[in-house]
Amino acid sequence: MRYVIIGAGPAGVTAAETLRGEDPNGEIILVGEEPEPPYSRMAIPYLLVEKIGEAGTYLRKQDDFYRSRAIELVQQRVTALDTAAQGLSLADGSTLAYDRLLIATGATPVRPPIDGIDSPQVSTCWTLADARRIVESAQPGSEVVLMGAGFIGCIILEALAMREVKLTVVEMGDRMVPRMMNDKAGNLIKQWCINKGVQVLTSAQVTAIRAPQAAANNGGGLMGGIKKLFGGGENAAEPAGKVTVELKSGEKIAADLVISATGVRSNLAFLQGSGIDTEQGIKVDRQLRTSADNVWAAGDVAQGRDFSTGDYQVQAIQPTSVEHGKIAALNMAGASVEHRGSINMNVLDTLGLISSSFGLWMGVEDGDSVERYWPEAFRYICLQFRGDVLVGASCVGMTQHIGVLRGLIQTETPLGAWKQKLMEDPTRVMEAYLASAQGATLVGSRA
Amino acid sequence: MLKSLHIDPGKCTGCKQCEMACSYEHEQSFNPSLSRIKVFDFHEQGRFVPYTCTQCTEAWCLQACPVDAISANESLGAKVVSADLCVGCKVCTIACPFGTISYNPRSGVVSKCDLCDGSPKCAEACPTGAITFVDASATGLDKMRQWAQKTDTAAG
C-alpha cells in the first residue's frame, strides 16, 4: 500500500504519523514544496520576535522523526492530479503514483486587488521565506503598515510591535478581529493596542500602494514601472525606499514595509481537471473523503464539518487541521471513523491582552446570552446558550482554565440550574463546569 | 506500576496547601495563582474541589501543540510541557476541554501538572488525604468518572 500525502504542514505531518501508527508496513510519502523541514506557520510570529530560531518552528523536533518512521519526505511542487490513473505530476516533470492520497496543501493569503500590491515592499506573512524578508525590513523604527486586523493580522501585529517598528494597522471592518469578536470585545482590543502605541485605523481601506518615485511626483507609476522592468524588484539588495500607502479617506502613510494579511484561500489550483469537487475548499464527507476514489483531504484546504453548525466550511485553524489529518489518516488506513466536526476556536495575544473565542460566539437564534464588560480592566466575557447548553463563548483578559469553554461546548453538557447562575454571573464558568461535567449532582441536587 | 493523582473532594478543607506546594515546586514562589492544581470554592455549599490535569489519554494539549513542545512521559504517565520548546501560542489552552493547561504571562509559556517527576508535591502537602498519589489502573476517562462519582457521594 502506498500512501501519498501532499502538503507537509500540521495536517500532512499528523496524517503521516497516524498512518504509520495504523499501518506499520505501508509506504508513506510526504510531498511538500517548501525547502525547510516540515514546520508550523503558527510559530512564525515567535520567530519574528526571536523567541525561537527557525528550528523552533519545526513540527517535530526529533532529528530522525521521519526517517525512524519510514516517512519519505519529497521536496517537490505537485502540479496536477489524475484521479483516474491515481497519479500526481510533480514540478520536475516526474510522476508519482498512489494507492491512497491525502490532499493537505493548506491555504495561501489572498492578494487584494490594489494598485501596487506587487511592489517589493509588500509581503505576506505566511512562510519561513516571508519571515526572513520581514526580519530584514522590519527593523526598530521602520515604518510598517499592516493591512488586515483579522485573526492572523492581529497575531502578526504583536510580533511587529515587539520588533519596535512604527506600526499602523489598517482594517476594513469596524473593529479588530471582526470574525472572532463582537463589537465590545473587538474595540477593547483596539483600544489596548492604541494604548500600546500602535496606530489602529478601523473602517479604513488601502486603495493604492505607490512606489517611491511615483509618490514623489504624485502620480503615474512610470518610474516605479521602469524600476521593475530593470529588475529593481523582488530581491533587490538596495533598500527599495519607502512606498506611500493611500487610504480611501485620502490619508497617506509612508512605509518601509507593507504586510498584507487580508484573508486566506485554499490551495486548489493544481486540482484543475482532476474532477475533485471544490467550493471554498475541497468538499469532503464525514470521513474526510473527497469526491474521488481513494482521495482524502485535510486542513486549510478542506471544507470540513463545523461542530456547531453541521455546515461544511474552511476553518483555517491549527487544531482543526490536526483533527482532520488524524481522522483522514485513520480512514485511509481502513478504519471507519466519522468526524463529529471541529469547533471553530481561536486564542489571541495582542501585546499582552489575551482574548479567545469558541464556537457560536455570536449567538444563536432563540438562544440566550449573557455578557459582562469591564472596559477599564480590559476584561470581557460573553456566553451563548441554546437551552441550557453552552454553544459559544468569547472572552478578553481571561487566561485561566479557558479550555473548559471548549469542553462544555463539545460535550453539550446540560447545565441545568447552573445555566441560570451563569446568566447571573458568567465568570463562574469553572464552577459550572466542575458541577455539571464532573459530577452533575454535586451542586445540582442542592441548587 | 503507573501512579496517578486521586482526588477526594469530600476530604478537602480548602486550606490550599496543595496550591502553595505546587507553585513553590514549579515557580519557586508561594503564589497560589501560579499553581497547576486549583481548589475551587463552592461557597454556597461550603465545599471545596481540588482540580488538576488527569493526564488524559486523548492528550488534547499535546495533539494541538504546533511545535512539539508537549510530550508524553510514558514511564510517569504524564504529559509534560517543555518550557524551552513552548512558544507561548496558547492553542493548547483552548484545546484542552478540561481547562487544565493555562498560560503563564510571567514565563511566557504554558504550564500544567507534570506529576512532579513522580512525587507530586500537592499530594505530599495535603494534610487531609484529599489528594493522594495512587496506583493508576484506570484510564484518564475512568479516573474522571470515578472522580465524578466521588464528588457525587461526597455531596450526598
Ligand SMILES: Cc1cc2nc3c(=O)[nH]c(=O)nc-3n(C[C@H](O)[C@H](O)[C@H](O)COP(=O)(O)OP(=O)(O)OC[C@H]3O[C@@H](n4cnc5c(N)ncnc54)[C@H](O)[C@@H]3O)c2cc1C
Ligand atoms: C503567522 C500565522 C499565525 C497563525 N496563528 C495561528 C494560531 O494562533 N492559531 C491557529 O489555530 N492557527 C494559526 N495559523 C493558521 C495555521 O497555521 C494553519 O491553519 C495551519 O498551518 C494549517 O495547516 P495545513 O497543514 O492545513 O496547511 P499548511 O500549514 O499551510 O501546510 C500546507 C503544506 O502544503 C504545501 N503545499 C501547498 N501546495 C502544494 C503543492 N502544490 N505541492 C506540494 N506542496 C504544497 C505547503 O508548502 C505546506 O507545506 C497561523 C498562520 C500563520 C501564517
